[in-house]
Amino acid sequence: MKGKIQPKTLPGFMELLPNEQILFNKMKETIQKSYEKYGFLPLNTPIIEDAKVLLAKAGGETEKQIYRFEKGENDLALRFDLTVPLAKYVTEYYDKLSFPFKRYQIGKVYRGEKPQRGRYREFYQCDVDIIGDGKLSIINDAELPAIIYNTFKNLGFDDFTICINNRKILNGLFYSLKLENESAEILRIIDKIDKIGKDEVENELLKTIEKEKVDTIIKFISIDGTNNDKVKALEDLNIDNETFQEGLSEIKQVVKFIKIFGVPEEYFKIDLTIARGLDYYTGTVYETFLNKYKNLGSICSGGRYDNLVEYYTDRKMPGVGISIGLSRLFFQLVDSNIISADKESISDVLVMSMTDDYDMCAEIARKLRDEGLNVQTNIEDQKLGKKFKYADNLNVKYVIIIGEDEIKNNVVTLKNMTSGNQITVKLEEAVKEIKKDK
Amino acid sequence: MKGKIQPKTLPGFMELLPNEQILFNKMKETIQKSYEKYGFLPLNTPIIEDAKVLLAKAGGETEKQIYRFEKGENDLALRFDLTVPLAKYVTEYYDKLSFPFKRYQIGKVYRGEKPQRGRYREFYQCDVDIIGDGKLSIINDAELPAIIYNTFKNLGFDDFTICINNRKILNGLFYSLKLENESAEILRIIDKIDKIGKDEVENELLKTIEKEKVDTIIKFISIDGTNNDKVKALEDLNIDNETFQEGLSEIKQVVKFIKIFGVPEEYFKIDLTIARGLDYYTGTVYETFLNKYKNLGSICSGGRYDNLVEYYTDRKMPGVGISIGLSRLFFQLVDSNIISADKESISDVLVMSMTDDYDMCAEIARKLRDEGLNVQTNIEDQKLGKKFKYADNLNVKYVIIIGEDEIKNNVVTLKNMTSGNQITVKLEEAVKEIKKDK
Numbered sequence: 061m062k063g064k065i066q067p068k069t070l071p072g073f074m075e076l077l078p079n080e081q082i083l084f085n086k087m088k089e090t091i092q093k094s095y096e097k098y099g100f101l102p103l104n105t106p107i108i109e110d111a112k113v114l115l116a117k118a119g120g121e122t123e124k125q126i127y128r129f130e131k132g133e134n135d136l137a138l139r140f141d142l143t144v145p146l147a148k149y150v151t152e153y154y155d156k157l158s159f160p161f162k163r164y165q166i167g168k169v170y171r172g173e174k175p176q177r178g179r180y181r182e183f184y185q186c187d188v189d190i191i192g193d194g195k196l197s198i199i200n201d202a203e204l205p206a207i208i209y210n211t212f213k214n215l216g217f218d219d220f221t222i223c224i225n226n227r228k229i230l231n232g233l234f235y236s237l238k239l240e241n242e243s244a245e246i247l248r249i250i251d252k253i254d255k256i257g258k259d260e261v262e263n264e265l266l267k268t269i270e271k272e273k274v275d276t277i278i279k280f281i282s283i284d285g286t287n288n289d290k291v292k293a294l295e296d297l298n299i300d301n302e303t304f305q306e307g308l309s310e311i312k313q314v315v316k317f318i319k320i321f322g323v324p325e326e327y328f329k330i331d332l333t334i335a336r337g338l339d340y341y342t343g344t345v346y347e348t349f350l351n352k353y354k355n356l357g358s359i360c361s362g363g364r365y366d367n368l369v370e371y372y373t374d375r376k377m378p379g380v381g382i383s384i385g386l387s388r389l390f391f392q393l394v395d396s397n398i399i400s401a402d403k404e405s406i407s408d409v410l411v412m413s414m415t416d417d418y419d420m421c422a423e424i425a426r427k428l429r430d431e432g433l434n435v436q437t438n439i440e441d442q443k444l445g446k447k448f449k450y451a452d453n454l455n456v457k458y459v460i461i462i463g464e465d466e467i468k469n470n471v472v473t474l475k476n477m478t479s480g481n482q483i484t485v486k487l488e489e490a491v492k493e494i495k496k497d498k
Numbered sequence: 499m500k501g502k503i504q505p506k507t508l509p510g511f512m513e514l515l516p517n518e519q520i521l522f523n524k525m526k527e528t529i530q531k532s533y534e535k536y537g538f539l540p541l542n543t544p545i546i547e548d549a550k551v552l553l554a555k556a557g558g559e560t561e562k563q564i565y566r567f568e569k570g571e572n573d574l575a576l577r578f579d580l581t582v583p584l585a586k587y588v589t590e591y592y593d594k595l596s597f598p599f600k601r602y603q604i605g606k607v608y609r610g611e612k613p614q615r616g617r618y619r620e621f622y623q624c625d626v627d628i629i630g631d632g633k634l635s636i637i638n639d640a641e642l643p644a645i646i647y648n649t650f651k652n653l654g655f656d657d658f659t660i661c662i663n664n665r666k667i668l669n670g671l672f673y674s675l676k677l678e679n680e681s682a683e684i685l686r687i688i689d690k691i692d693k694i695g696k697d698e699v700e701n702e703l704l705k706t707i708e709k710e711k712v713d714t715i716i717k718f719i720s721i722d723g724t725n726n727d728k729v730k731a732l733e734d735l736n737i738d739n740e741t742f743q744e745g746l747s748e749i750k751q752v753v754k755f756i757k758i759f760g761v762p763e764e765y766f767k768i769d770l771t772i773a774r775g776l777d778y779y780t781g782t783v784y785e786t787f788l789n790k791y792k793n794l795g796s797i798c799s800g801g802r803y804d805n806l807v808e809y810y811t812d813r814k815m816p817g818v819g820i821s822i823g824l825s826r827l828f829f830q831l832v833d834s835n836i837i838s839a840d841k842e843s844i845s846d847v848l849v850m851s852m853t854d855d856y857d858m859c860a861e862i863a864r865k866l867r868d869e870g871l872n873v874q875t876n877i878e879d880q881k882l883g884k885k886f887k888y889a890d891n892l893n894v895k896y897v898i899i900i901g902e903d904e905i906k907n908n909v910v911t912l913k914n915m916t917s918g919n920q921i922t923v924k925l926e927e928a929v930k931e932i933k934k935d936k
Contacts, residue, residue, distance in 0.1 A: 149513070
């Protein structure tokens with residue numbers, strides 16, 4: 061290895077083995093198909109943007125984490141999410157788009173975070189957003205949970221909960237308590253309730269807020285029961301604040317339409333403790349949890365935002381969206397043994413020769429492909445044992461073997477790699493057998 | 499617009515409108531499915547790599563064009579093709595892979611070229627490669643044209659030619675003429691034959707090479723006729739050079755097996771003038787042309803290379819691969835009116851309300867989605883004219899309209915946006931009608 065460069069992938073960059081990649085791609089395609097089922101249009105914005113455009117709103121952590129560099133005279137940056145490029149897109153192409161503009165984007169984003177287990181510097185986000193021109197019906201906020209529901213159902217999950225809240229309820233409450241200036245800090249503390257518990261939240265709040273008000277906040281976030289119970293309890297608080305009442309009215313609409321859009325009651329709930337850290341949310345917020353694996357954190361989050369495009373235009377363009385952080389989710393699901401790539405295969409069948417007469421091998425491969433099957437060939441000059449090991453590593457369910465007898469008698473030997481059974485039959489028979497398992 | 503940042507995509511970066519993106523994605527998925535049909539495994543390597551790793555082999559133009567930058571202590575670069583990352587991958591994960599290793603990768607690559615019409619700085623490459631461990635059967639070189647054939651057939655093209663040559667034939671010829679040191683320069687000149695013509699090639703060669711040898715070269719590249727004629731003519735040259743005879747024997751095998759793999763004779767031909775500029779090809783080379791649009795240049799190219807991993811390992815790992823430059827191809831096809839995105843739509847049907855009672859609208863959307871249809875909703879408080887304009891812009895074939903009468907009578911009004919016909923029927927009827935067109 062003298063004078064050689066060590067081939068090494070950078071730390072913090074996900075690079076999968078082929079069987080893992082097959083599973084990852086399946087999940088990505090399932091998400092895409094679900095998004096398309098709801099009529100969302102695909103976008104694919106560049107990964108490199110003008111740094112000025114990308115950092116119009118950003119600051120703090122984002123600025124530090126961003127990949128920013130110069131090329132010639134250009135000050136460039138890699139996108140750190142798909143939301144800012146969307147804000148750019150809708151203002152740049154405003155005249156060519158129709159509103160409400162519904163788009164999905166699935167793509168890689170970049171953040172130079174400290175590499176940690178399961179935290180990547182390059183990772184996939186899968187976003188859907190609806191952007192209105194001037195205004196945007198609250199019913200859109202109810203259609204998104206239906207997308208979340210269908211997406212995770214299609215991904216094979218059955219035990220998850222979509223949690224919904226509305227920032228206006230929280231903000232209105234704070235106004236009514238004259239705590240509006242402390243609201244960001246209070247939300248930050250409330251947001252930690254799943255990690256630190258209610259008592260600790262109370263203790264933290266008491267550090268800066270008088271007892272009576274903390275009691276109201278704790279009473280508020282303790283509201284429990286069915287969605288209807290919660291709405292009732294919120295109404296019974298009789299809070300005389302416009303923002304609060306607006307939030308309450310919105311969440312009632314959302315809960316009503318979620319059901320009509322087909323999400324069963326057991327898959328969603330109002331959760332008044334959810335605030336979402338990001339300060340750009342202004343109304344509805346979402347988080348989604350796998351009930352048996354709450355420790356994974358929210359697997360799909362989002363919300364309503366009113367001011368996303370304000371750095372580019374004076375136009376009012378409210379939006380609502382959700383995002384799945386697929387790279388991190390994939391890592392977590394594999395790491396927790398919730399999913400496994402061990403049996404993944406791209407091919408339905410591997411065709412391999414036992415002689416150095418490869419004509420029939422190539423012909424059989426062609427015929428199987430004409431039948432719509434995914435077919436790999438191994439036409440190398442390798443020992444049979446090595447070829448079977450190859451088939452094993454591919455996880456392929458069927459192998460067709462072409463030896464001297466098969467060529468002479470115009471038949472094929474079909475081996476079922478799961479059962480180990482082997483039959484020698486006409487090709488048509490073999491095709492039937494393989495297709496049974498598709 | 500005071501204090502606003504102008505939202506602007508960088509020059510040289512493709513960013514499509516939604517209908518164009520739908521068409522682009524369809525092409526990308528067609529290519530992916532074709533690659534999978536031949537049993538190629540998916541890879542998705544990072545876009546950012548260690549600059550040392552990526553530039554192990556590079557030099558000249560590549561070094562100048564590459565996006566290279568520092569982040570913390572890391573010297574980073576964006577991949578400029580998918581071949582170098584593959585070389586990295588097979589050496590880095592050698593112990594976990596089975597050979598011949600067949601992988602496809604479809605992803606964005608980056609080259610800071612001068613922006614020109616149809617030349618992008620960020621563009622998609624769609625690659626398939628087969629990497630052997632120590633050796634690799636020549637029959638693989640025949641399976642790749644079958645992939646090209648099937649891919650372009652599936653993309654809807656019918657009049658194209660896959661041109662095949664073998665660098666060993668050319669190199670052997672040069673050896674026999676004692677022109678081996680001039681071979682790179684001669685190949686560069688021959689490669690221009692489509693652009694400048696045979697006479698001009700002859701003139702350029704005569705500048706540095708004696709007439710007798712140029713005559714042989716011109717006689718060689720003038721070899722014409724069917725593939726069999728050409729093979730015969732090459733044999734008749736009786737060139738006593740091992741490399742030449744090896745190349746001849748290889749191309750005979752390739753031509754034989756291309757047919758067995760199912761490529762009709764009229765879709766491929768031996769073209770002795772094709773050399774491919776890139777100096778890493780060592781055997782078979784491919785170019786593909788749309789016969790009616792030869793001016794577009796080769797739309798799928800590739801070849802056999804023996805030394806790709808030599809910068810990372812002493813192991814011998816020969817490979818053969820092809821690549822489609824999808825972004826450029828897409829631009830060219832749209833620009834030449836060969837394809838059009840004007841009618842592309844993601845949704846089968848748009849559901850919209852004519853009243854402010856949205857319950858039935860949401861319910862109908864859910865039921866249509868349960869039927870497997872892609873459904874968009876427009877539940878905004880917009881005028882009817884605006885909603886129909888919205889439907890027009892979506893290119894959606896069907897619109898379902900829910901007004902007061904529809905709600906009262908539990909029916910839907912289905913408008914065929916192509917014919918303009920409108921019927922008011924039970925939902926089940928509407929579903930049947932929409933599915934007819936799928």
